[in-house]
Amino acid sequence: MNPDTRIITDHELDTLRRLPPLAQLEPELLQAVLQDSRLTFHPRGSHVIHPDLGDGSPTLYILKQGRIALHVPDAQAGSQSGEAEMELAPGSLFGTEWALGQRTPAYIYQAEEDSFCWQLGPAARQALEQSPRVWQWMMEESWHSLEQLRSRQARDREARYLAQQVLCLPLGSLFRREPLTVRPDQRAAEVLALMASERVGSVVVVQDRKPVGIITETDLVRRAIAINGGQELSTAEIMTPHPITLNATHTLAEAAMEMTSRGIRHVPVVDDDGILLGMVSERDIFMRQRAGFGILSAPIEQAESVDALVPIVAAIREAGKGMYLQGMGAVQLTNLISSLNDRVAERILHLIETAAPPPGQYCWLAFGSEGRMEQTFSTDQDNGLIFVPSGPDTVEAERQQYLAFAERVNMALDQVGFPLCKGNIMARNPEWCMTLDEWKHRFTRWIQSPTPEALLNASIFFDFRALHGDGALAEALRDHLFKLSQENTIFLHMMAKNALTAIPPLGKFSRFNTEKAKQNTVDLKTMGVRLFVDIARIYALKHGVRATNTIQRLRLGGQKLKRNQKLIEADIAAFEFIQSIRMRGQLQPRDGLDPNRIDPYSLNELDQRVLQESFRQAQLLQERLRLDYRV
Numbered sequence: 268m269n270p271d272t273r274i275i276t277d278h279e280l281d282t283l284r285r286l287p288p289l290a291q292l293e294p295e296l297l298q299a300v301l302q303d304s305r306l307t308f309h310p311r312g313s314h315v316i317h318p319d320l321g322d323g324s325p326t327l328y329i330l331k332q333g334r335i336a337l338h339v340p341d342a343q344a345g346s347q348s349g350e351a352e353m354e355l356a357p358g359s360l361f362g363t364e365w366a367l368g369q370r371t372p373a374y375i376y377q378a379e380e381d382s383f384c385w386q387l388g389p390a391a392r393q394a395l396e397q398s399p400r401v402w403q404w405m406m407e408e409s410w411h412s413l414e415q416l417r418s419r420q421a422r423d424r425e426a427r428y429l430a431q432q433v434l435c436l437p438l439g440s441l442f443r444r445e446p447l448t449v450r451p452d453q454r455a456a457e458v459l460a461l462m463a464s465e466r467v468g469s470v471v472v473v474q475d476r477k478p479v480g481i482i483t484e485t486d487l488v489r490r491a492i493a494i495n496g497g498q499e500l501s502t503a504e505i506m507t508p509h510p511i512t513l514n515a516t517h518t519l520a521e522a523a524m525e526m527t528s529r530g531i532r533h534v535p536v537v538d539d540d541g542i543l544l545g546m547v548s549e550r551d552i553f554m555r556q557r558a559g560f561g562i563l564s565a566p567i568e569q570a571e572s573v574d575a576l577v578p579i580v581a582a583i584r585e586a587g588k589g590m591y592l593q594g595m596g597a598v599q600l601t602n603l604i605s606s607l608n609d610r611v612a613e614r615i616l617h618l619i620e621t622a623a624p625p626p627g628q629y630c631w632l633a634f635g636s637e638g639r640m641e642q643t644f645s646t647d648q649d650n651g652l653i654f655v656p657s658g659p660d661t662v663e664a665e666r667q668q669y670l671a672f673a674e675r676v677n678m679a680l681d682q683v684g685f686p687l688c689k690g691n692i693m694a695r696n697p698e699w700c701m702t703l704d705e706w707k708h709r710f711t712r713w714i715q716s717p718t719p720e721a722l723l724n725a726s727i728f729f730d731f732r733a734l735h736g737d738g739a740l741a742e743a744l745r746d747h748l749f750k751l752s753q754e755n756t757i758f759l760h761m762m763a764k765n766a767l768t769a770i771p772p773l774g775k776f777s778r779f780n781t782e783k784a785k786q787n788t789v790d791l792k793t794m795g796v797r798l799f800v801d802i803a804r805i806y807a808l809k810h811g812v813r814a815t816n817t818i819q820r821l822r823l824g825g826q827k828l829k830r831n832q833k834l835i836e837a838d839i840a841a842f843e844f845i846q847s848i849r850m851r852g853q854l855q856p857r858d859g860l861d862p863n864r865i866d867p868y869s870l871n872e873l874d875q876r877v878l879q880e881s882f883r884q885a886q887l888l889q890e891r892l893r894l895d896y897r898v
Contacts, residue, residue: 296394303390306331309378316362316376326386327362330355333382337374354379437599438522438536439515442545446535448473449482451503458502459487469533469546472506476542478535480506512537515544516819518599521606523552528568528610539814539823567610573618573679576611580684583607584644588854597847598818605640608685609633609734612650615679616735625672626665628655630736634692638730639800640816641846644853645862647686648677649727651699653706653740662702669700692727703740707747714751717761725762729804730815745813752808759809763896766801767889769794771882772867778879779867785860791849792863798885799842802892817842830891841884844877 292300307328309315315328318340335355355361361376447470449458458470462484472480482502512535513522522534532549566579587604591597616631635649636642654669656662673694681687694700701709710728713721729748733741752758772789774780781787789795803817806824814820818839825835852865867878892898 292394292398296398299394300387300391303388303394304385305388307384307386309333309335309382309384311378311380311382313378314375315378315382315384316374318375326388327360327392328376328387329385330357330359330361331383331385332357334379335359335361335382335384336377336379338377340375437516437518438513438547439538439544442536444545446471446543446545448543449502450474451479451501451506453502455487455500455502455505458482462487468548468550471510471535471543471546472502473543478510478512478537478543480508481510481533481535482506483533510535512541513547514539514819516602518603519547519552520603522547523549524606524610526552528613539819567607567614570614570618573615573682576614576683580611583611584684587644591850591854596843597850598843600850601641601643601846602816604644605637605642608637608642608646611683612676612680612685613735615676615683619672619675619679623672623675625654626668627657628737628740629653629669630738630740631676631694631734632731632741633734634731635727637734638732638815640732641796643846643850648680648688649692650677650694650734651692651701651728651731652694653701653703653744655737655740656702666697666700670695670697673700703743706744710744710748711751714755714758717758719765722762722765726765726801726804729808732815749808749811753811759805760896760898762801762805762808763892764898766798766805767893767898769797769801771795771798771885771889773879773882773886778875781867785864786857786866787868788857788860788864788866790861790864791845791852792861795845795882795885796842796849798882799838799845799888802888805892828891828895834887837884838888841881844881848874848878 315335337353337355355376447461447465447467449461449470449472451472451474462468462470469481469483471478472482480502482505487505511525511529511531513525515536515538517536525534526532526549534547536544536547538544566582567576570576570579583604587600590603591600612631612633630653632638632651632653633649634651636646637649652669652673654665656665677687677693677695687693692699713724717725731741731744772780772794779789781789799821800817803820803824806812806828807814807820810824810827812820812823812827814823821838821842822835825832825838848865848870849863853862856862857864857866867875870878
């Protein structure tokens, strides 16, 4: 052994004597161990032990200083999993399963920072094996490590199963033929003949290439053939009008949940402009292993109480984390999480409505990330309520009833895992429980007097989406918003100016500009995702894009302002990547830090480069905004 490496002081020897299992050794065995030990240095990111790096001389280590993280090997990727299984504290002995010669190491041991270890050589290992008590301790540690590995592998299999069953393919990727359509003025007999010849169970009734109705075999039997001479009826008379539609970017999982919750078997699929692209049926989903969807969605619909939803929400989040670790894209996962959260909120509203019905017609609104269908693993409540009073004299009395209703809903959402909003942006607040005219007046005031507070409110409330109740109320409010914002160029100018205050965290002499006061991190929500969200919102308001989702807004808004298609796709890719890194950070939070904050230099080299280019793409998008509004 090189004597220069045996840098163990008397103080360190005394420390080693106190560590398990060394404290259990007889003096002569302990002396043999210490004489065959040396201090080793392991720089940050290096592997101390790796299943593929064994050199035929397995050994034991005791961590003296630093942090060693245990990662599960990823056999499919040929590397390690992104999430650390555990971290070792100074004084920990590790490498027992390797040193005992039972098998290759169960984990990859990686230095998370510059670390020093005492390495015990072959003679030390032999000395340890001569002590029955130490031998038992090492065997227990080794088997404990194996059990942890088995548990992790079982969780991974379950997560992989869920990810496969959920089928995150977008609906737009499924179509291989033009959808079967008919006109509103065609006769039922023609529709029946067409469906028989094409061997399909449904057709879409279209007008100007947009779906206005749907006709199924059930419709034909019940409404046409069962009526004497019913085959002479027009499609408009027998169709189901205003069919539920999904966007081409929605996943098969979302389509399955939509069908299950609404009791339907066919859903037309449209593009961002509402043009029909195709039809997805229950059979289509079944052919792609639909059975797995019930794991996530069915328990929500079956819950008979708020208490029953608590474990369901926890299971959804755990399943979501598993899906992300198994490779589901961040955007697809946020859509799925938001869709499931919608189902939970709708179930709560239904349960509370049943127990204590509100006085009349209303619409429950979702704001912020929920309104944009971009909820991540860490989310709170942002909601409001539009109600229709029975008369001008009953507004205040009925408002109190809606506030009591909203209080129960907000508290129930908090109970199941959606914390109360710290800013009190919730329907139980009288500020956000208003009639349609009051909401219109509030939006008008913000737009006509764009104070900093008004601009902040716009960034939250203008991303609203109808979640439950009469959706026509929300769309009437959106029409009012579009009319106002397009007539007030000063307001859009001020929104653009406000959006440009967020500067991408790119360093002048390094890749990233981190905040030293925040442990050298960057906030991927306010200095990353927000860069795209704010600009997408401005162009959506300017061009009347009804979508609230940021990706849809970037695409449609970019097309409206004639932005180069490659730049639009680059905008979307950059947004998706930042969102992905943000979600990864939420799975590995740092003590005392906002879960949206990450240390960019903790990423691997490739991810650092892509993140840097994503921020540069945000700069390009900001430059376009600056030119359009001369800010």
